[in-house]
Amino acid sequence: MHALPDLGVGLVLWPELMPVLAEDDGAIGVVEIEPEFFWFETGNAQAPMRIDTGMVRQLAELPQHKLVHGVASPVGGSLAPDPQRLRLMRDVVQALDAPWASEHLSFNAVPVAGGPVDSGFLLPPLQTVASARQAAANIRAMAQGLQVPFAVENNVNYLRPVAGELSDGAFIAEVATQADCGILLDLHNLWTNQKNGRQPVREALAALPLERVCELHMAGGFAHRGYWLDAHSGLVDEELMRLAAEVVPALPNLHAIVFEMLPTALAHVGIADVRRQIDRLHTLWALRRPGARAPQVAAGLARSDDSAAPSPGDWERTLGALVRGDAPGAHPIAALLADPGVALLRELASNARAGQIASAARLTTRMLLAHGGEAAFRSVFEDYAAVQPPRQFASSEALGFLEHVQLAAPAIPQLAQVAMFESAVIHSALQGDARVVAFDGDPVPLLTALAERRAPPAAQAPGRFAIELQAGAVTAIRAG
Amino acid sequence: MKSARAVSSFRSPHAVTVAVPVEVGNDIEKMHKITREILGRLGCPGCHSGVDLRFVIERDFRVNPALEIEGFAPRIGP
Numbered sequence: 102m103h104a105l106p107d108l109g110v111g112l113v114l115w116p117e118l119m120p121v122l123a124e125d126d127g128a129i130g131v132v133e134i135e136p137e138f139f140w141f142e143t144g145n146a147q148a149p150m151r152i153d154t155g156m157v158r159q160l161a162e163l164p165q166h167k168l169v170h171g172v173a174s175p176v177g178g179s180l181a182p183d184p185q186r187l188r189l190m191r192d193v194v195q196a197l198d199a200p201w202a203s204e205h206l207s208f209n210a211v212p213v214a215g216g217p218v219d220s221g222f223l224l225p226p227l228q229t230v231a232s233a234r235q236a237a238a239n240i241r242a243m244a245q246g247l248q249v250p251f252a253v254e255n256n257v258n259y260l261r262p263v264a265g266e267l268s269d270g271a272f273i274a275e276v277a278t279q280a281d282c283g284i285l286l287d288l289h290n291l292w293t294n295q296k297n298g299r300q301p302v303r304e305a306l307a308a309l310p311l312e313r314v315c316e317l318h319m320a321g322g323f324a325h326r327g328y329w330l331d332a333h334s335g336l337v338d339e340e341l342m343r344l345a346a347e348v349v350p351a352l353p354n355l356h357a358i359v360f361e362m363l364p365t366a367l368a369h370v371g372i373a374d375v376r377r378q379i380d381r382l383h384t385l386w387a388l389r390r391p392g393a394r395a396p397q398v399a400a401g402l403a404r405s406d407d408s409a410a411p412s413p414g415d416w417e418r419t420l421g422a423l424v425r426g427d428a429p430g431a432h433p434i435a436a437l438l439a440d441p442g443v444a445l446l447r448e449l450a451s452n453a454r455a456g457q458i459a460s461a462a463r464l465t466t467r468m469l470l471a472h473g474g475e476a477a478f479r480s481v482f483e484d485y486a487a488v489q490p491p492r493q494f495a496s497s498e499a500l501g502f503l504e505h506v507q508l509a510a511p512a513i514p515q516l517a518q519v520a521m522f523e524s525a526v527i528h529s530a531l532q533g534d535a536r537v538v539a540f541d542g543d544p545v546p547l548l549t550a551l552a553e554r555r556a557p558p559a560a561q562a563p564g565r566f567a568i569e570l571q572a573g574a575v576t577a578i579r580a581g
Numbered sequence: 582m583k584s585a586r587a588v589s590s591f592r593s594p595h596a597v598t599v600a601v602p603v604e605v606g607n608d609i610e611k612m613h614k615i616t617r618e619i620l621g622r623l624g625c626p627g628c629h630s631g632v633d634l635r636f637v638i639e640r641d642f643r644v645n646p647a648l649e650i651e652g653f654a655p656r657i658g659p
Contacts, residue, residue: 113627137625153624173625223630257630290630322631332631363627365634449632456633460622464615466639475640496623526619545608552615568612573620575612 105250105283105315106200107391108166108357110382112375117364120372121379122163128379131166133359136193137173142494143531151531152189157196167197168316168357170285171204173493176239176253177226177276178208179413180217187246194247200356201315203252203285204243206236206276209493211421212414220421221491222450225258227416228272229265229407237279244282252283252315257290257331259297259442263434265410269300270308277313284309287318288348289331289361292341296329297442302344306351312395314352319345319382320361328445333363335370336378342385349388353395358382411436424450425490454491454498455482461499461527464551465506465520471556472513481509500527515540515547515561522548522568530573540566545578 109130112118115138122129139153160167174186194202207223226232236253244251255273262268267275269291277284286309291302319342321335337345337360349355360378362370411419415432422429423437424446437443455478459466469478485505492498503524507517518540525536538544542561550557569577626633 115627116621135625135627138627140624172627259630293630320629325632330631331629333627333629334631334634361629363629363634365638368634368638449630452636453626453633456635457626459636459639460626461619463619463622463639466636470640478636478640493625494623495626499623523619526616527623530616530620530623545611548615549611552611552618570616574616575609578608578612 105354105356106166108168108200110358110360110379110386111165111168112360112362112379113170114160115364117367118362118372118375121375122165124376128376128383129165131168131357131359132160132163133168133170133357133361134160134193134197134199135170135172136190137171137494139193140173140189140494141531142492142497144497144500144528145532150185150189152192157193161196161198166357167199168359169194169197169199169202170254171202172223173209174243175205175207175209175223175256176243177206177232177236177256178210178239178417179235180208180210180212182239182243182246184246187243191247194249199249201250201252201283202243202247203254203283203316204240205254205256206273207256208417211417213418218421218425219491219493220424220450222424222446222453223256224417224420224424224446225256225260227263227410227413228267228269229410229413230267230275231407232413232416233267233272233275233279235413236276240276240280240282244280250283250315251280252285253277253280254285254287254318255290257287257293258299259328259445260440261436261442262299263410263436265406265408268305268308269294270305273305274308274310277310282313283315283354284313285316285318286314286348286352287320287331288345289318289320289322289337289341292338292344293322293329293331306348307396310395311351312354315354316357316359317345317349317352317355317385318359318361319385321366326445326448328442330449333361334366335362336374337381342381345385346388349385350390350393351396352389353391353393355389355391358386420446423447426451426487450491451486454486457492457495457498458482458502461495462502462520462523464523464548465503465516467551467554468513468516468519468557469511471551472516477511477513481506481511484509496527496531500524503527515542515557518544519547519551525570526573529570533572536570538568538570540568542566543580544568 111131114132139156210217319337320333322332419429419434503520506520522538529536567579
């Protein structure tokens with residue numbers, strides 16, 4: 102990782118954060134792209150995934166350097182990288198000319214008979230030497246597939262340490278050393294782990310091969326049910342800024358500092374605040390000491406006792422099932438059954454599913470909220486979630502939910518037609534085909550009100566209407 | 582490093598050009614806006630391990646018929 106270019110300070114880019122770039126005078130040297138945001142599951146077995154090449158072309162035109170940070174192919178589990186996703190990620194890396202790429206030291210799917218089942222959330226792997234060996238193999242496969250240097254991001258972990266596990270720092274060190282890869286040091290993740298009772302940050306850092314750190318992530322979070330959450334929900338805490346000021350001089354090969362904030366945080370964080378945050382990260386960037394010798398890892402690190410720990414497979418199956426709300430399987434792990442962090446993960450995973458649906462099936466969600474509030478949405482959502490496993494991609498989650506709404510047919514006027522319309526738009530876009538959606542009343546006032554967050558009209562102009570779609574776009578509205 | 586041209590917004594590649602009678606043109610344009618919004622959110626959500634606020638925002642964000650925001654105070658948790 103020594104030959105990487107200095108990219109400077111930047112942020113994870115979302116459409117809503119584009120105004121930050123519009124007035125940028127050079128402070129933002131790099132934008133980090135989470136490529137799966139622009140991918141779709143097509144439902145076509147021959148080409149199950151598709152990339153939004155128009156979006157990628159627009160990103161490529163930006164003057165900033167680009168980094169590619171995967172979120173759907175984490176390397177910490179027993180499933181090897183999916184070749185199709187790897188090809189898509191490589192296409193994005195090449196299109197954006199990213200000098201390196203990264204992914205998380207987590208898992209998000211569980212191998213079971215019949216094929217992998219999505220867990221619905223990034224979950225922490227068991228921290229043993231055997232798990233590290235598997236993660237290192239995954240990383241080598243990703244680096245080979247992507248054809249650029251690879252950095253693994255240390256994961257957040259809301260669970261209690263389990264007997265026989267490596268410490269957080271030792272596990273990351275073991276993975277990075279075995280894989281011979283870079284480290285994307287997410288300082289907020291380490292700090293979150295410390296605040297939730299896991300290894301103190303400085304102790305974890307002392308175990309890391311700091312010369313492998315090529316990128317630093319900084320983010321904000323908040324407290325929830327007694328846990329500090331890695332929520333990317335705002336600006337960086339002052340305590341974390343001070344900690345970063347200690348850490349940065351000890352990272353001789355640091356080439357980028359990236360601020361992570363989800364666009365939903367713009368409800369309470371202004372664009373001007375984001376710009377000021379970038380400026381403050383430049384004060385950290387100025388503390389770098391390129392080429393300095395990294396502190397040596399302390400000798401005599403604790404090793405895992407794999408014989409005292411559960412198997413990685415049992416860990417993934419138990420944790421995955423518990424987070425989905427299923428029975429824990431034939432070999433449940435007692436430590437997980439007793440860990441209150443599992444209930445938190447279950448809540449966060451369920452919340453993420455609801456978020457996927459609220460985002461990609463927005464009009465139908467608003468119809469439910471307008472006709473019975475959260476209880477109406479929860480009633481339909483919980484029935485759906487009880488029978489359908491989570492899907493990583495919003496397109497698939499939305500289509501599953503919209504089908505469920507049409508079958509469940511709650512007694513809400515026009516709900517099924519709104520669901521049918523949203524479903525047809527998504528299908529039409531993914532398949533590139535033509536669709537027609539029939540309405541019993543004029544759909545324009547209804548759909549417009551929902552899109553503008555207004556209450557839907559109490560009554561519609563009667564009559565038979567049809568909306569015609571082509572490749573996801575409306576081509577005609579017919580009456581009569 | 583000004584980049585105003587490229588940063589106005591992301592554009593959906595799914596948009597198509599259609600010719601429609603003037604009287605329904607406004608409705609078509611409204612529908613285009615709606616479908617663009619639907620199609621802009623079909624991929625994976627962002628990287629984080631916290632509370633996903635997207636449903637909370639839908640639940641708590643309201644505007645009145647004049648399109649004025651009536652207030653937004655997301656409640657997280659029960």
